[in-house]
Amino acid sequence: YILVALTREDKRASEASVKYFFLGAMAAAIMVYGFSFLYGALGGTTTIAGSDSMTSAAASTNTNTALIVAGLLLSFAGVFFKLAAVPFHSYVADVYEGASSTISGLLGFLPKFAGLVAAVKLLSIFAWDVPPQVLWVLWIVAAVTMTVGNTIALLQRNVKRILAYSSVAHSGYMMIGLIVGPSLLAGAGPMRDGVSAMLFYMVIYGAMNLGAFAVLGTLAKSGESVEDIADIEGLHQRHPGLALAMALCIFSLMGFPPTAGLLGKVYIFSSAFSVGADHPFGGPLVVLAVIGVINSAIGAAYYLRIVAACYNRESRTETQVVGGPALRLAVVVCSGLMLLLFIKPSLISRDAKSAAATVVTKQVVTKNLARASVTPQVAEPDSATP
Numbered sequence: 001y002i003l004v005a006l007t008r009e010d011k012r013a014s015e016a017s018v019k020y021f022f023l024g025a026m027a028a029a030i031m032v033y034g035f036s037f038l039y040g041a042l043g044g045t046t047t048i049a050g051s052d053s054m055t056s057a058a059a060s061t062n063t064n065t066a067l068i069v070a071g072l073l074l075s076f077a078g079v080f081f082k083l084a085a086v087p088f089h090s091y092v093a094d095v096y097e098g099a100s101s102t103i104s105g106l107l108g109f110l111p112k113f114a115g116l117v118a119a120v121k122l123l124s125i126f127a128w129d130v131p132p133q134v135l136w137v138l139w140i141v142a143a144v145t146m147t148v149g150n151t152i153a154l155l156q157r158n159v160k161r162i163l164a165y166s167s168v169a170h171s172g173y174m175m176i177g178l179i180v181g182p183s184l185l186a187g188a189g190p191m192r193d194g195v196s197a198m199l200f201y202m203v204i205y206g207a208m209n210l211g212a213f214a215v216l217g218t219l220a221k222s223g224e225s226v227e228d229i230a231d232i233e234g235l236h237q238r239h240p241g242l243a244l245a246m247a248l249c250i251f252s253l254m255g256f257p258p259t260a261g262l263l264g265k266v267y268i269f270s271s272a273f274s275v276g277a278d279h280p281f282g283g284p285l286v287v288l289a290v291i292g293v294i295n296s297a298i299g300a301a302y303y304l305r306i307v308a309a310c311y312n313r314e315s316r317t318e319t320q321v322v323g324g325p326a327l328r329l330a331v332v333v334c335s336g337l338m339l340l341l342f343i344k345p346s347l348i349s350r351d352a353k354s355a356a357a358t359v360v361t362k363q364v365v366t367k368n369l370a371r372a373s374v375t376p377q378v379a380e381p382d383s384a385t386p
Helices: 011-042 047-060 062-083 092-098 101-107 110-125 132-154 159-180 194-218 240-254 260-273 282-311 325-343 346-359 362-373
Strands: 219-221
Touching: 011 062, 011 092, 062 110, 062 132, 062 159, 092 101, 092 159, 101 110, 101 159, 101 194, 110 159, 110 194, 110 346, 132 159, 132 282, 159 194, 159 260, 159 282, 194 219, 194 240, 194 260, 194 325, 194 346, 240 260, 240 282, 240 325, 260 282, 260 325, 325 346
Parallel strands: none
Antiparallel strands: none
16 A cells, blocks of 8 residues: 555555555455354364364354355455455556556556465365355356456556556456366366466466556656556657567467467466366356456457557657666566566476465365275175175
8 A cells, every 4th residue: 555655746646545545444354254254154263174164064054154155255355356356446447547657567466466365275275165156256256357357448548547457357367267276176187277377377467467567667758657558659669679578568468479478378268178077167167268268359459559559650759768777677577578488388387386286275185185085986795794
């Protein structure tokens, strides 16, 4: 909240910070309220208590099941705010526009990472064996989030607002991996590791989003920040290096080869397409992946507007490079990673799998190894029995 308000001379930054703070406080209160429901249903606050009590709590009475559903949904409301998922997305455009470009780049990555890790922790308490109402709510929120984010972004002229609503859509894509769950679940194929795919996508998204905002932060017009599409028209004529970096980051956000964003989307969507009949949510997940592919095509429309402004139009605004060496280095590193990770994704894919195994709690491993070890056997005839 303080980072958003660092630009003290800009009233929009102060307004965005206050709005972000009060909405964040409300979301945190709702999440804690959800935790109280889970405590009442499970009788404890540790992950072990949740894992050991889930089956008995859900089977004992309908009241306990209702408490678990209510607790999870209220807890996820706080997560949805961190992800800027619908219907908790209303603040995102004002905050991104009010904050400086570099801070906006961080806001598009760090809160999402924290929210998704919290969501994984919540679901791993129950080894993803949650009431179907919870999965359906996650499914609906993911589908609506990616659709609303892309649709509103189509109507924007401000680049920072376009990237803000783009971040809403990307939250919907990442939630696909969250619903799929980890590969430790019974019957998972080699491509079906939703959690590691989600973390892989998150790292790539953080780099390409930060790179795009870093380019904006490097530029200025008459001492003011560059925000409108008209401000970057003909950028390749004045600053060809920055135009190339912006194009690489935008193509990666779009999921266009040869950038790492393509692999991120392939991993996410493949994790949903590869689920089998063993997954209790297999059919809806395939439909959700199809919705994601369609939304990726919709998103290409506003992404290409940014690239077209950089390359296909004449310069109408005189811009200057104002960013220091650190900001220019960030532009080079982030844009370079888009090509490097496309060529060698194993640089982070292995770490994503290791991180997924760390984030997913021990209960998922124990529960699913127990399932896998139970194999039907034919009883041997007893010689003492006639």
